[in-house]
Amino acid sequence: MLTHAQIWRAVDRLAERHGLTASALAKRAGLDATTFNRSKREAPDGRPRWPSTESIAKILVATGASLDDFMELVQSPRGGPSHPASVGRSLPLIGFSRAGDGAFFDAAGLPVGSGWEEAIFPDIDDAHAYALEIAGDAMMPLYRDGDIVVVSPAAAVRRGDRVIVRTRRGEVLAREMKRRTARTLELRPLSPGLPDQIIPEADIAWVARVLWASQ
Structure with a gap:
């Protein structure tokens, strides 16, 4: 089962892989710069907010990443590299x-x-x-x-x-x-x-x- 933290961490890792902040990634994808801000990841009452499938699709297109690439970032353990392990x-x-x-x-x-x-x-x-x-x-x-x-x-x-x-x-x-x-x-x-x-x-x-x- 995918968790809220895994999905958002994958968004951050995708941005980092391309030398971008989360805000810069959103802008490159044609989204509002605040789309992936930390404040957007939880509702005022503390309930988790998930990124929309549309926003995920747009950042994949903007970076040239595939859905498999994104899922690899989702499933990699916390603290693991956001770049391929073979490159370093x-x-x-x-x-x-x-x-x-x-x-x-x-x-x-x-x-x-x-x-x-x-x-x-x-x-x-x-x-x-x-x-x-x-x-x-x-x-x-x-x-x-x-x-x-x-x-x-x-x-x-x-x-x-x-x-x-x-x-x-x-x-x-x-x-x-x-x-x-x-x-x-x-x-x-x-x-x-x-x-x-x-x-x-x-x-x-x-x-x-x-x-x-x-x-």
């Missing part, structure tokens, strides 16, 4: 809380130094890609304790992308890119109910895009 390479890995340590990144946000672990992840077209392991529940419900995000310093960052931001004071943030101007960076928190954050561009050391997450 070793990426440097550290805990998210350690990313603020200047010893692990250069001025451009590229991983450097020792102390990194290694793990096999889906192949990413960025020689400097790295992985961060989430600890705690501060990013719930999007990321849970133990989830791993793969980050690409080379990937172009667009509105709606999930990003890792490091300030010049050494603070490291996981956010959604809302807007960027010549003077400021406007970010949306991953946890609901928190206010948007505006950071002066002069205070930003680097911004890198999250391409994949092991959810």
